[in-house]
Amino acid sequence: MTVDLSPLIDVDRGLISREVFTDAAVYEQELQQIFARCWLFLCHETQLTRPGDFFTTYMGEDPVIVVRRRDGTLGCYLNSCRHRGMRVCRADAGNAKVFTCTYHGWSYDTQGRLKNVPYEREAYYDEIDKSKWGLTEVAQLDTYKGLVFATWDPAAPPFQDYLGDFRWYLDALVDRRAGGTEVVGGVQRWRFKGNWKLAAEQFASDNYHAPASHASAVAALTKNVDKEVARLGKNDGAQFSSDLGHATGFSLGKNLEHKLLGRGFPRVLVDYQLSVWDEVVERLGEQRFIGPATSGHANVFPNFAYLPGFQTMRVWHPKGPDEMEVYAWVLVDRDAPQDVKDAQRRFAQLTFGASGALNRTMARTGRRSSATCVVPSPGGSRSTTRWASVTNGPTTTAIRVGWAGTPPSRRPGPSTAGTAS
Amino acid sequence: MATADTCTHEDASLAENGYLDDGTIECGLHLARFEAATGKALSYPAEVDLTTYAVKVENGDVFVDVAS
Ligand code: FES
Ligand code: FES
Ligand SMILES: [Fe+2]
Numbered sequence: 001m002t003v004d005l006s007p008l009i010d011v012d013r014g015l016i017s018r019e020v021f022t023d024a025a026v027y028e029q030e031l032q033q034i035f036a037r038c039w040l041f042l043c044h045e046t047q048l049t050r051p052g053d054f055f056t057t058y059m060g061e062d063p064v065i066v067v068r069r070r071d072g073t074l075g076c077y078l079n080s081c082r083h084r085g086m087r088v089c090r091a092d093a094g095n096a097k098v099f100t101c102t103y104h105g106w107s108y109d110t111q112g113r114l115k116n117v118p119y120e121r122e123a124y125y126d127e128i129d130k131s132k133w134g135l136t137e138v139a140q141l142d143t144y145k146g147l148v149f150a151t152w153d154p155a156a157p158p159f160q161d162y163l164g165d166f167r168w169y170l171d172a173l174v175d176r177r178a179g180g181t182e183v184v185g186g187v188q189r190w191r192f193k194g195n196w197k198l199a200a201e202q203f204a205s206d207n208y209h210a211p212a213s214h215a216s217a218v219a220a221l222t223k224n225v226d227k228e229v230a231r232l233g234k235n236d237g238a239q240f241s242s243d244l245g246h247a248t249g250f251s252l253g254k255n256l257e258h259k260l261l262g263r264g265f266p267r268v269l270v271d272y273q274l275s276v277w278d279e280v281v282e283r284l285g286e287q288r289f290i291g292p293a294t295s296g297h298a299n300v301f302p303n304f305a306y307l308p309g310f311q312t313m314r315v316w317h318p319k320g321p322d323e324m325e326v327y328a329w330v331l332v333d334r335d336a337p338q339d340v341k342d343a344q345r346r347f348a349q350l351t352f353g354a355s356g357a358l359n360r361t362m363a364r365t366g367r368r369s370s371a372t373c374v375v376p377s378p379g380g381s382r383s384t385t386r387w388a389s390v391t392n393g394p395t396t397t398a399i400r401v402g403w404a405g406t407p408p409s410r411r412p413g414p415s416t417a418g419t420a421s
Numbered sequence: 422m423a424t425a426d427t428c429t430h431e432d433a434s435l436a437e438n439g440y441l442d443d444g445t446i447e448c449g450l451h452l453a454r455f456e457a458a459t460g461k462a463l464s465y466p467a468e469v470d471l472t473t474y475a476v477k478v479e480n481g482d483v484f485v486d487v488a489s
Contacts (some may be wrong), residue, residue, distance in 0.1 A: 097438045097449045107433070107450045115438075116431050171454055 003029050021195040027321040033304050035060025037153040039162050041304035041315050042066045042076060045146045046182040052095045052110060055187075055325060058317045064138070065089050065099065066148065069110045074143070074149045077112045077135035088135065092187070101134075108135050129410065145174040146181050149304075155383060166246035166300065172293035176280050179335035183313075185345045188328045190354040196303055196318040199326075203297045203305035204251035205239045217357040220349075221264025238291070250296025250308065252287070259295065260309065266347055272340045276333070306331070311344050312352040321359055328353070423476050423485045424460045428453055429469035446471075 003025045008017035018331040020026050040059045043066055046057050054067040056079055063079040065088070079087045080102040088099040088108055098115060100107040107116040112135035120126055139288040142159035149159055156162065163170065174181050202209070241247035253259050260270045273294060280289045292298075294309045302379040306313040332341045352359045426436050428448040434441075438449035443465065443484045455466035460471035475486040 098433075100450050105451055107438075116433055116453070118431055120431075356470075 021320050024110045031060050039149045039159050044183040055093045067110050072355045076141050082133045099298040111168045112137050164242050166242045169248050169292050172288050177333045181331050182334045185330050188354045191325045196316040196324045199316045201301050203299035204247035207249050235374050243299030248298035250292045250421045252291050256290050268343045311353050312348045423474040424471040430466045
């Protein structure tokens, strides 16, 4: 059954029913219509360098294995045995020649083919056609400048068409230097209460929260406290969103050094950015360097997000309507010196790691805003909207953050921009 | 000394799916272990030893006697 979303969303007035963040039927529909169809981020290519290297993650709620196959290509399979559905791989990452299910011992090779069925004669009278019982493979897989994406939908447009105009912004993250990027320090995972869209929308460009949410963290990270905290709300910036829902916001400003120091970046990272000025400007242009290559936030629809400068990338894995699991990576320029990579990793953990100062303010806020959505109703339903319709109270929460206006200055790049506060 | 490549538990190539570590061959499918030097089955689920073949080296070439 399809949930009709039109009564829940009023685009003209910028109102959204809280039900879209809490309702189980809406959530089920998202799994089918969004997560089973969109291109989803899997991992970074540098996690899988040798044949047999694998990484396990999720596409929506479906567990998957991403593996470097013997021929050097990447494969991605549903991590579910074709026999009785157990996971065939129970490790987070590693290297394997075969994936053997621990339930009855069926084995699959890195191409996903079923290689061996124990007691094949006794159990199946040698009549099982093993070629028909390989692991379920994604419909399409593509890499973009080191980032690996896949979709279950054979009819999905090619990845670069899906990315569309947003590519111009994504390049500011992954195409800064000739050597490209790599991930360092493994993958951090944590769970928190809140609907996955609260996080996705925030990274799709909620600049508005920073002065209130991050004031204490910025005060802890910078020297010039009053000035920098006050400046949080006054940066010149821009936002962009594309028709398919990819979006970003970032600050502009002229002086990169001041901007980074004001956000609490350690000297070694500021010096690094200044030292690669010529190369990055040559590749991206000055405005992209000062803007979306070193500041802001972005969310590639539906659930892949990153923060330029802080260099954290993450996926919001949905875990039911009211919970998500975050997988977070730290991304660095591969050509950067080792001390810069180390500093970047430490700074990413300090700010946006599982217990990072800025991340905690976000996690707390996400939990609370979702919690406000689950007011118990008289009938025991968790939906505020249904409860409100009984009492004739307000049924909606305004989620739009500010109003679109004229961009502060003409800037290159695809634009539907409004001003960022 | 050479051993057969096929695991004695099920039908799996040890070269393709196994590991040679510290004189022990371990099958990647269900973790049967064999002593590399003698082919002796060391652990469940292998119950049968690997067949072994005599090897000789002449002028740097390695010959395996598959008839033995
Ligand atoms: S469920 Fe995997 S072998 Fe039976
Ligand atoms: S096939 Fe070698 S242990 Fe099972
Ligand atoms: Fe049992």
